[in-house]
Amino acid sequence: MEDRLIGRRQWLAASLAAAATAALPRGARAAASYATGPVTLVVPFSAGGQFDSIARQVARPLSADLGQQVIIENIGGAGGNIAASKVARARPDGQTLLMYGGNIAIARSMYRKLDYDPQEDLLPVSRISIAPHVVMASSKLGIQTFAQLRDRLKQGAQMSYGSPGVGTSMHLTFEIIKDHFGLDIVHIPYKGGANVMTDLVGGQIELGLIAVGPALEFIRNGKVVPIGVTSKARSPALPDVPAFSELGMPDLDAGSWAGLSVPKGTPAAVVSRLNAAVAAAVRTPELHKLFADQGFVATAGTPAEMRQFALQEARRYDPIIRKLALQN
Incomplete structure (x- = not known):
């Protein structure tokens, strides 16, 4: 008796599902069951x-x-x-x-x-x-803001920045920033963001640009100094770091x-x-x-x-x- 009841319930459930599917428009039926x-x-x-x-x-x-x-x-x-x-x-x-x-x-x-x-x-x-990109300075550089970076460059300081590679959005975004402000900074391409952070923390490069996420641990530990994010608004992960829209590039809205x-x-x-x-x-x-x-x-x-x-x-x-x- 119990087996018959279970079988009837299964038949009823299958019938209801079939009726519901049949009631859908043809395109919706195909979409609901397309993954075979x-x-x-x-x-x-x-x-x-x-x-x-x-x-x-x-x-x-x-x-x-x-x-x-x-x-x-x-x-x-x-x-x-x-x-x-x-x-x-x-x-x-x-x-x-x-x-x-x-x-x-x-x-x-x-x-x-x-x-x-x-x-x-x-x-x-x-x-x-x-995720926006974040421009960071090595803590060894002794600057805290983008304005201080520009002043240091105007005084003739020689600097380089690292990105995860030629043609990445990080590389291209930093070049757009350089072009906008007329900054003379040498690009050092790496094979990934982790390599950028290693040399930035060690002071082998003065600046770096990678996505916010992988940089958070280094920022929170004080090993690097964030000086700007490339989104139109500030990043929720770095609410105290200004967006470049606040630093003189109102139309910049870039990220990964x-x-x-x-x-x-x-x-x-x-x-x-x-x-x-x-x-x-x-x-x-x-x-x-x-x-x-x-x-x-x-x-x-x-x-x-x-x-x-x-x-x-x-x-x-x-x-x-x-x-x-x-x-x-």
Whole structure:
């Protein structure tokens, strides 16, 4: 008797679910059930970095929402373009996603030959997070503010700054700052933000620019001095540090950001389903706290808003890339 009751309940539940699904519009039905197996989220850098951390944190709520495991695949190389090219050529069914950021948005400016178009072959889904960059001085330099830095340079001081590499948003942002204020500071490229911080703490370089998150520990321990953040408003993680909009660059709003994209041709209903899943993920208190602890701000929005933001990034950095002759 009990077995018959259990069987009837299961049949009734299945019938109700089928009826509810059948009542949905065709596009919504496809979107609700599109993921038929594990979803691959391609990260265009090696494991352990900032992008990888964001991907792994957002993969958990996405897996729960989509009802399928989201698997991280790290594919480094060529400034993220190897991974982006692979996703652009993937089947447009929503099963292969790309962590899209500023490096890919500016790829057409940085590389003469690409086998994909970052704006046309990848459809934006939503932004996920953003973190401003922070300009820091070595504590050995003995300055506390951007004004003091400018005075020291006017007096003839020779200085260098480190960034995580040529063509990164940190490098390009610092060059925009230099260009705006007419500063003479030598660029020293490193292979990552950790290397920048090692030499900045040691005094081998006078200045550094990396994302806020990885710099927080060094700032809080007093090993480096933050003198400005590159967002339009102050960073919640560094509320006492002025934004460059307060220091004479009202239009500067730069940072390290991450979003989600899919191959061109992915059905609109699937893009909408993924967009809703990202929006739900970034609203969770757990993800907000995880991001805040690392200096990120959780953000989301429409695909159109992400596309516009990516185009703005390309327009912001293209002039300085051309001026520095960085195109490969």
